Amino acid sequence: MRQGRDPHEVHRASTPLELLFDLSFVVAIALAAAQLHHGEAAHHWLAVPQYLAAFFGIWWAWMNYTWFASAYDTDDTLFRLLTMAQMFGVLVFAVGVEGFFSGDFRAAVLGYALMRLPLVTQWLLAARDDQLRRRTCLRYAFGILALQLLWVLRLASPQAWLWPSFVLLVGLELLVPMWAERAGGTPWHPHHIAERYALMVVITLGECVLGAANAVANLWRTGGWSADLALVGLGSMLLVLGLWWVYSMLPSGELLHHHRERAFGWGYWHYVVFAAIAAVGAGLGVVADTLAPPGSSGGEGGHVVTPVLAMGTVAVPLAVVLVALWGLQWHETHKARNPGRATLAGLGGVAVAVAAVAAGLPLPWGLVLLSTGMALAIGILETSGDFSQIG
Numbered sequence: 001m002r003q004g005r006d007p008h009e010v011h012r013a014s015t016p017l018e019l020l021f022d023l024s025f026v027v028a029i030a031l032a033a034a035q036l037h038h039g040e041a042a043h044h045w046l047a048v049p050q051y052l053a054a055f056f057g058i059w060w061a062w063m064n065y066t067w068f069a070s071a072y073d074t075d076d077t078l079f080r081l082l083t084m085a086q087m088f089g090v091l092v093f094a095v096g097v098e099g100f101f102s103g104d105f106r107a108a109v110l111g112y113a114l115m116r117l118p119l120v121t122q123w124l125l126a127a128r129d130d131q132l133r134r135r136t137c138l139r140y141a142f143g144i145l146a147l148q149l150l151w152v153l154r155l156a157s158p159q160a161w162l163w164p165s166f167v168l169l170v171g172l173e174l175l176v177p178m179w180a181e182r183a184g185g186t187p188w189h190p191h192h193i194a195e196r197y198a199l200m201v202v203i204t205l206g207e208c209v210l211g212a213a214n215a216v217a218n219l220w221r222t223g224g225w226s227a228d229l230a231l232v233g234l235g236s237m238l239l240v241l242g243l244w245w246v247y248s249m250l251p252s253g254e255l256l257h258h259h260r261e262r263a264f265g266w267g268y269w270h271y272v273v274f275a276a277i278a279a280v281g282a283g284l285g286v287v288a289d290t291l292a293p294p295g296s297s298g299g300e301g302g303h304v305v306t307p308v309l310a311m312g313t314v315a316v317p318l319a320v321v322l323v324a325l326w327g328l329q330w331h332e333t334h335k336a337r338n339p340g341r342a343t344l345a346g347l348g349g350v351a352v353a354v355a356a357v358a359a360g361l362p363l364p365w366g367l368v369l370l371s372t373g374m375a376l377a378i379g380i381l382e383t384s385g386d387f388s389q390i391g
Helices: 016-041 045-073 077-100 106-129 131-154 157-179 190-223 227-248 252-258 262-288 307-331 338-359 364-384
Strands: none
Touching: 016 045, 016 077, 016 190, 016 307, 045 077, 045 106, 045 157, 045 190, 045 252, 045 262, 077 106, 077 252, 077 262, 106 131, 131 252, 190 252, 190 262, 227 262, 227 307, 252 262, 252 307, 252 364, 262 307, 262 364, 307 338, 338 364
């Protein structure tokens, strides 16, 4: 019976099925980041909004299931089968990710439907069993279903309407949970949700690890062991570890426990965090192109990937991550001074690194400068007192 989980259940943690569900999103995120990487290397800057659109579909499907499971995960046979059906949809959507960059949305819409329709069924089952929140569950079910029909109808719209209609439907998607929860809040678990989001951060950081590994591999193929190879490996991994460290300092579980009314701002703002972290990984892929052996890489379609361009593709999304994390820190603690100082330190490191590479500093040293700014930001946060106290 899906009458709702206890939102105060002790020791609530992600289930093995939820972890498997997350794993199915790795491919979709990797393909979206790879398309962004190729677009940046080829100077096709339209790839940036296309990437953001593709990432929205990935994030939104993941997020909707995550909050539902936090409230109504019964772990019975039917729940498992419906979750697995959504995982098939994720893989189909992953196949369609490339279409976001070419204007062919058919595979993505099919995958999106395969992800969303089982979720509609889950909400209807919850409405049947949870009479106290029946109206809320029905709003979710019919809202998702109606929008899914609009996504399908959108495929028949004129080419000029594809992107305006996309923006409109995204806005409506964001409104559905807000409309549904007005009828009565679902019993999601605050610490469980915080853990689920932290795990998604780890998945997006995996794109950074992949980009770092490719950069090191290209340097290895160029000249074997060298100081540059060590610097690239050190700088890249320090960026990954620094991003994880700053995020892990957020008192998200306590915030959601004490302030459930802040959940929408907290949950939606994470789109910026997730998308920007994966974009840092794409930028490290551009760095890998720059450091590739002569004749084997260095750009797409004959475009040269300069050190400044490569540094910019890492530095810009890194700056966005830092600002986004500052926003989360302020939202959770209502303290702007210490998080703000840390963010300025990180942004200062970004600016110095880009300027130094533009002035002729080798790219590997630029990555080290980026990581130095992150280390300084962490030092400020760690020594600033009771930063984690909820405001």
